[in-house]
Amino acid sequence: MLECKVHGALDLRVGTAPVPEPGPGEVLLRLGAAGICGSDMHYYFHGCVGAFRIREPLTPGHEASAVVAGVGAGVTRVRPGQRVAVNPSRPCGACPGCREGRENLCANMRFLGSASVFPHVQGMFREYFLMPQSQCVPVADSVPLDELAMSEPLAVALHSATRAGSLLGRRVLITGSGTIGCMMVLAVRLAGAAHVSITDVVDHPLSVARQVGADQTIRIDQLLQGTRLSDACGGEPDVAFEVSGAPTALSACMETVRRGGVIVQVGTLPVDGMHMLANQIMARELDLRGSFRFGNVFEQAVNAIAGRRVDVRPVLSGSYRLTQAAAAIERARDKTVSMKVQLVPG
Numbered sequence: 001m002l003e004c005k006v007h008g009a010l011d012l013r014v015g016t017a018p019v020p021e022p023g024p025g026e027v028l029l030r031l032g033a034a035g036i037c038g039s040d041m042h043y044y045f046h047g048c049v050g051a052f053r054i055r056e057p058l059t060p061g062h063e064a065s066a067v068v069a070g071v072g073a074g075v076t077r078v079r080p081g082q083r084v085a086v087n088p089s090r091p092c093g094a095c096p097g098c099r100e101g102r103e104n105l106c107a108n109m110r111f112l113g114s115a116s117v118f119p120h121v122q123g124m125f126r127e128y129f130l131m132p133q134s135q136c137v138p139v140a141d142s143v144p145l146d147e148l149a150m151s152e153p154l155a156v157a158l159h160s161a162t163r164a165g166s167l168l169g170r171r172v173l174i175t176g177s178g179t180i181g182c183m184m185v186l187a188v189r190l191a192g193a194a195h196v197s198i199t200d201v202v203d204h205p206l207s208v209a210r211q212v213g214a215d216q217t218i219r220i221d222q223l224l225q226g227t228r229l230s231d232a233c234g235g236e237p238d239v240a241f242e243v244s245g246a247p248t249a250l251s252a253c254m255e256t257v258r259r260g261g262v263i264v265q266v267g268t269l270p271v272d273g274m275h276m277l278a279n280q281i282m283a284r285e286l287d288l289r290g291s292f293r294f295g296n297v298f299e300q301a302v303n304a305i306a307g308r309r310v311d312v313r314p315v316l317s318g319s320y321r322l323t324q325a326a327a328a329i330e331r332a333r334d335k336t337v338s339m340k341v342q343l344v345p346g
């Protein structure tokens with residue numbers, strides 16, 4: 001079988017390996033589709049994501065759908081031939097975060113395709129892999145594998161929406177219109193938001209945001225001098241989701257939400273910090289909250305996609321074979337043409 005390994009910056013090798021045998025409780029999966037995420041791109045272009053540096057060859061990939069190719073003893077949740085979404089997080093279940101029901105804050109998290117622990121947890125940019133049955137969520141045969149592979153990014157957005165509290169009837173601002181920004185549009189719509197504005201500095205992602213249900217798309221870099229972002233939004237938002245990771249965008253959110261508003265930080269800000277007018281938090285009673293990966297909403301994301309209660313198709317920008325992984329990652333980086341690029345077997 002084929003597998004991708006990143007050995008270091010700009011050093012991705014596609015090799016072969018034997019197909020593994022499932023042990024007790026394990027499921028052998030054949031890749032359906034695997035999305036290329038920002039973190040996968042960071043491993044490829046820089047050999048690291050923030051402080052997580054590649055110390056041994058790493059197979060990236062944490063957003064995948066698959067088909068069950070075999071099952072080990074004692075597996076009851078899935079059967080061969082079934083389609084599944086793979087939940088890439090494996091919390092320990094015993095630490096204070098897990099016991100509190102906030103598994104995404106697990107102190108001993110093993111997240112697929114991540115160099116956060118050593119030995120690294122190998123990801124899903126490969127033809128076959130083993131997974132505990134607990135991480136396999138089965139769906140009907142009619143669910144397209146490319147859409148199903150969007151379960152993980154949708155789970156990220158559902159979790160962020162949950163962090164904001166009730167969104168019913170709320171006006172929402174989202175800064176950053178990439179894949180997660182567009183998943184955010186779908187998530188807040190699902191949660192009952194009344195009006196959604198979204199910003200970016202590139203046209204293509206904004207056009208996709210409109211297709212998935214944004215009411216107002218704003219080229220933040222082209223906002224006329226003297227025009228306030230809240231005016232461009234058609235009124236002060238109650239809640240802002242900062243998805244871009246740009247310090248200027250977080251500052252804009254803090255200035256734009258209404259007094260007593262909520263800001264959820266979803267994007268990764270610079271590791272060495274930023275300057276911000278922190279006094280706004282006190283003087284305008286803002287709630288600034290973090291959102292990291294996702295908690296127990298993965299199955300909700302799978303169900304929303306499987307029943308097409310959200311339509312992720314506008315976000316899909318095509319697929320490449322595993323043997324073309326490097327070209328696919330290059331393509332995924334070009335925001336003027338690509339949103340979610342996926343890898344498929346072969």
Ligand SMILES: [Zn+2]
Nearest residue numbers: 037038063153
């Ligand atoms: Zn991701």
Ligand SMILES: [Zn+2]
Nearest residue numbers: 092095098106
């Ligand atoms: Zn834990």
